[in-house]
Amino acid sequence: MIRATVSALALGSALLSVHAVFAQELATKDRIGLADAPKTLVVRLTNDSPNNADPAIADGYRKLFVDFIKKHPDWKLQLQFMSTDIGTEQAKMLEQAKAGNAPDCAAVDSFVLSQFMVNHVLADFTPYFSKDEVADLFPFVRTGILDKDGTIRAWWWDTDLRVLYRNKSIVPDAPQTWDGLKTAALSSVKQGMEGVLFNGGRYEGATFDWLANYWALGGKLVDDSGKPVFGEGENKQKFLKALNYYKDLVASGAAPKRVTTIANYDDLNAAAAAGTTALFIGGNWQYAQLKATLDEADFNNWTFSPIPGPTADHRSTGTGGWTIAAFSKDKGKVEMCANLARDVYMGPANALQQQLPTRKSLFDKYPVFATDANKTFSQALADGQARPGVPIYPEISNQIQIMMGDVLSGTKQPEEALDGAFKATMEAYKRL
Known part of the structure; x- marks a missing residue:
């Protein structure tokens, strides 16, 4: 046996x-x-x-x-x-x-x-x-x-998408509009936070995260043939409106000037972990990262909601x-x-x-x-x-990144920066 x-x-x-x-x-x-x-x-x-x-x-x-x-x-x-x-x-x-x-x-x-x-x-x-x-x-x-x-x-x-993360102990209610986000961010500043954070540096994420605001207005980057149209006609006015919204967040102190140096979603997680911000625009995957990074009590304070739009009924998100x-x-x-x-x-x-x-x-x-x-x-x-499936998109994104840095840092006014970005994009389009 x-x-x-x-x-x-x-x-x-x-x-x-x-x-x-x-x-x-x-x-x-x-x-x-x-x-x-x-x-x-x-x-x-x-x-x-x-x-x-x-x-x-x-x-x-x-x-x-x-x-x-x-x-x-x-x-x-x-x-x-x-x-x-x-x-x-x-x-x-x-x-x-x-x-x-x-x-x-x-x-x-x-x-x-x-x-x-x-x-x-x-x-x-x-x-x-x-x-x-x-x-x-x-x-x-x-x-x-x-x-x-x-x-x-x-x-x-x-796939993925972008949302607004918030610390409920600082910002109890989800902002529904651009004005609502600005108000919530300024309130968080009064409570010792640095305001709403987002990617604003030379980075594809800076373009993509911001585009939700332009798309919420019904703006288009290209026409049906793939030609850039964001710098002309109604699209230009919508573009400027969305760009001025971000500019106002920084100018008012609702967002810190350092957003022009943020070019990595990990930086947003780090700020949440350090307790320096109560609001940031980020990707859905960051929810699991926050859970893994924060202790249970701190994580339970965090939630997310759709990115605010110009009105509560007009919003979008990048995928x-x-x-x-x-x-x-x-x-x-x-x-x-x-x-x-x-x-x-x-x-x-x-x-x-x-x-x-x-x-x-x-x-x-x-x-x-x-x-x-x-x-x-x-x-x-x-x-x-999704980002438009056209060959010119990478150059559109590149020019928006440059433009965003110039506007948020105060180097250029929005319309001047947009005109320059659109001109450079059209020159690249002609070379395709």
């Missing part, structure tokens, strides 16, 4: 050892799948992958990838990872794609997806996603992944996120890339990282999205607005 028990334990240990070795063979630092698998898919990813800096999330991705490759034993994924300089990484990948040297499959930032589309370097994903899956996408996502012919050129799997796209001309590789987008990223990866899904039904499928906070985020996404 003892001998049988020992033998059983030995056999169990041996099997565990075999499984451990097998798992190791399937997952290395830059490969998922057996080294001698006959088919290879070269995949370039962000840190939404086994390369994540958080060990728990990295392990979670590794498991998702191993489970995926077990269903495709003839394949291996050769992994490449981008640096945190996303703008440079995406520009480099576009040039590689135009030269025919891009990876087979890769993460493409949603706000530059259009640049890849107009250069005709993306494979057709249409055969691999059902009409029901496409119909389930939030409207701004569905529009973003389709080219002019209605062809699916990428699968947009996660972003990442896509998976294929560059290969090999149909087998394109299908494998689409499978990766569906089986790993569309749902499982959302739940792993608590990154908002782009399909409405997934909020009900995964318990993590059943929280009151995520339900509120889901409702807000119905009115979300």
Whole structure:
């Protein structure tokens, strides 16, 4: 009996050892799948992958990838990872794609997806996603992944949005309008805070977060052909109104002058943790970060609400996120890339990282999205607005960043700064 028990334990240990070795063979630092698998898919990813800096999330991705490759034993994924300089990484990948040297499959930032589309370097994903899956996408996502012919050129799997965070012990009620936010911010200053914070430095986030105010007025950055129009006619007047709103926040002391140096959402978290602010414009993902950073009593003081608009009935929020796209001309590789987008990223990866899904039904499928906070985020996404999918957008953003710094620092008056930004944008547009 003892001998049988020992033998059983030995056999169990041996099997565990075999499984451990097998798992190791399937997952290395830059490969998922057996080294001698006959088919290879070269995949370039962000840190939404086994390369994540958080060990728990990295392990979670590794498991998702191993489970995926077990269903495709003839394949291996050769992994490449981008640096945190996303703008440079995406520009480099576009040039590689135009030269025919891009990876087979890769993460493409949603706000530059259009640049890849107009250069005709993306494979057709249409055969691999059902009409029901496409119909389930939030409207701004569905529009973003389709080219002019209605062809699916990428699968947009996660998204985000911007909200107003506030410390309820300092600001009990959610501001509903621009005037209401200014009043609340000035009240917080009287209570020892530094007012409302937001990204105002040379940073894409500064443009994107502010655009909610312009969009709430019905302003457009480009016309239907992709030509910039924000500096002319009614759009110019709306632009100036939204720009003067931010200028007044700083001039009145409702926002500190240091917003011109804030170019990172982490700086906003740091101010909340230090107890120096009771209001800031940030992303939905920061709610979980605040929970992890603050002690329970302090965190319970924090909540969020929609970004105030010029009136309570006119407001907007910016939405972003990442896509998976294929560059290969090999149909087998394109299908494998689409499978990766569906089986790993569309749902499982959302739940792993608590990154908002782009399909409405997934909020009900995964318990993590059943929280009151995520339900509120889901409702807000119905009115979300993505950056325009046009090649000129990066230059529009660049010019708005420059303009914002000049206006908030007092170097230029709003109309002068806007005219200069629009002129520079149009010159860049003519060179496209």
